[in-house]
Amino acid sequence: SAAEARFVANNPRSKSLHEQAAQALPGGNTRTVLYTSPFPLSMKQGKGAYVWDEDGHKYLDLVGELSAGLYGHSHPLIRETLLSTFDSAGVSLGASTAHEQAFAELLCARFRLARVRMTNSGTEANLHAFAGARHFTGRRKVVVFSGGYHGGVLSFPDGRPAANVVDQADFVVAPRYNDVASAVETISAVGDLAAVLVEPVQGAGGCIPATREFLMAVRDAARAKGALFILDEVMTSRLAPGGLGVEMGLEPDLVTLGKYLGGGLAFGAFGGRENVMALYDPRIEGGLAHSGTFNNNTLVMATGRAALERIYTPEVCEDFNRSADEFRRKLSSLSKGTRLCFTGCGSLIGFHFTDDVRDEVLCGEDINGKERKDLRDLFWFEMLEAGFWTVRRGYIALILETSEAELNAFVEAVRAFLNRHHDIMLV
Ligand code: PLP
Numbered sequence: 001s002a003a004e005a006r007f008v009a010n011n012p013r014s015k016s017l018h019e020q021a022a023q024a025l026p027g028g029n030t031r032t033v034l035y036t037s038p039f040p041l042s043m044k045q046g047k048g049a050y051v052w053d054e055d056g057h058k059y060l061d062l063v064g065e066l067s068a069g070l071y072g073h074s075h076p077l078i079r080e081t082l083l084s085t086f087d088s089a090g091v092s093l094g095a096s097t098a099h100e101q102a103f104a105e106l107l108c109a110r111f112r113l114a115r116v117r118m119t120n121s122g123t124e125a126n127l128h129a130f131a132g133a134r135h136f137t138g139r140r141k142v143v144v145f146s147g148g149y150h151g152g153v154l155s156f157p158d159g160r161p162a163a164n165v166v167d168q169a170d171f172v173v174a175p176r177y178n179d180v181a182s183a184v185e186t187i188s189a190v191g192d193l194a195a196v197l198v199e200p201v202q203g204a205g206g207c208i209p210a211t212r213e214f215l216m217a218v219r220d221a222a223r224a225k226g227a228l229f230i231l232d233e234v235m236t237s238r239l240a241p242g243g244l245g246v247e248m249g250l251e252p253d254l255v256t257l258g259k260y261l262g263g264g265l266a267f268g269a270f271g272g273r274e275n276v277m278a279l280y281d282p283r284i285e286g287g288l289a290h291s292g293t294f295n296n297n298t299l300v301m302a303t304g305r306a307a308l309e310r311i312y313t314p315e316v317c318e319d320f321n322r323s324a325d326e327f328r329r330k331l332s333s334l335s336k337g338t339r340l341c342f343t344g345c346g347s348l349i350g351f352h353f354t355d356d357v358r359d360e361v362l363c364g365e366d367i368n369g370k371e372r373k374d375l376r377d378l379f380w381f382e383m384l385e386a387g388f389w390t391v392r393r394g395y396i397a398l399i400l401e402t403s404e405a406e407l408n409a410f411v412e413a414v415r416a417f418l419n420r421h422h423d424i425m426l427v
Helices: 002-010 012-021 076-088 098-111 122-137 180-189 212-224 243-247 274-280 298-310 314-335 373-385 404-420
Strands: 043-047 050-053 058-061 115-119 141-145 171-174 193-198 228-232 254-258 268-272 340-345 348-353 395-397
Touching: 002 012, 002 373, 058 404, 076 298, 098 115, 098 243, 098 254, 098 268, 098 298, 115 122, 115 274, 122 193, 122 228, 122 254, 122 268, 122 274, 141 180, 171 180, 180 212, 193 212, 212 228, 228 243, 243 254, 268 274, 314 340, 314 348, 314 404, 348 373, 373 404
Parallel strands: 141 171, 141 193, 193 228, 228 254
Antiparallel strands: 043 050, 050 058, 115 268, 254 268, 340 348, 348 395
């Protein structure tokens, strides 16, 4: 397309960096999600709510590091905490520290966990959560949902597991997220069930929020089978002061966390009920070992804690997500009756280009097969030209530093896009 040709012409340095990267990384890539054709943009720098690419273009950062970048780039408090911790403590001490004690206490209080364990990623947190559930129940199978994403080795698109290092036979994929009847039916039918693992908003699956009714039904069906209910809040813990589990009163057995909670550094955690987490108590016989060289590195422990305690207070969290809801409502009213629709919850927003008008998206199956990738790509190229960096597949994770005026500028850019392409966008 003409927009793609302009993208190629405007980004020669990204193009040649990608060609060089392909000499050492397969496809020049080390995170699948970041590949875009004909080549990905290479970013050089971030500051506050903005990023600059290698060819010198400046963008408002609406990618927000896929939700881990909540605090923006080089936040002064994060910078200060990183530097002062490095100077006073060092990075990794090969020992238990007061830093991990303080951060663990804060996470337990904020997310109402009896006990918590740290990991280096959300993927690891989920792997440990269901290992724990298996050990606790003495059973093997885990029910997940079509469209669910629980980490690089745990994704479940289109009803089929794409996982590879985990044994796929251990997972049963329930069809249609948000469908109470099929969820209950699937969960009830599985023998040897250790756990049900679910996101309260399907993030990578399209930013689709679950109803409380659905999550409660899933929880109750899991409990009725003596299985654990694990809530994956790796992406959603930012949406309410205690995460959506607390907000909706779900009382999950285990919760997994990650993303922004490390203050922008690599982080994950899992926690929950005291009797389940006691499996990890090294003083008790018969439990599970859980190791990881960097689980308690001082930089993440100190920075994650300072950021959660001093930047993302419960009040800030509520205000931020409330104004984000307002922003999404503006986008939705603008796109009514067009091939573009917005989904999401608070500061996590999905957008979808489909053949027909979508008033409501309740699960991936509502859009699968109807996507207009041509329009989606056109939008991405043209938003770049207008100075907005979004996730190509249709995702925005807002960052705290972005002002209302900057968000309104994006709304106007979307309005201009819809006007410019009304011939193909109106249904
Ligand atoms: N779970 C959910 C819901 C996620 O969105 C992600 C990452 O996008 C993960 C788990 C995996 O986290 P990480 O990328 O830190 O391994």
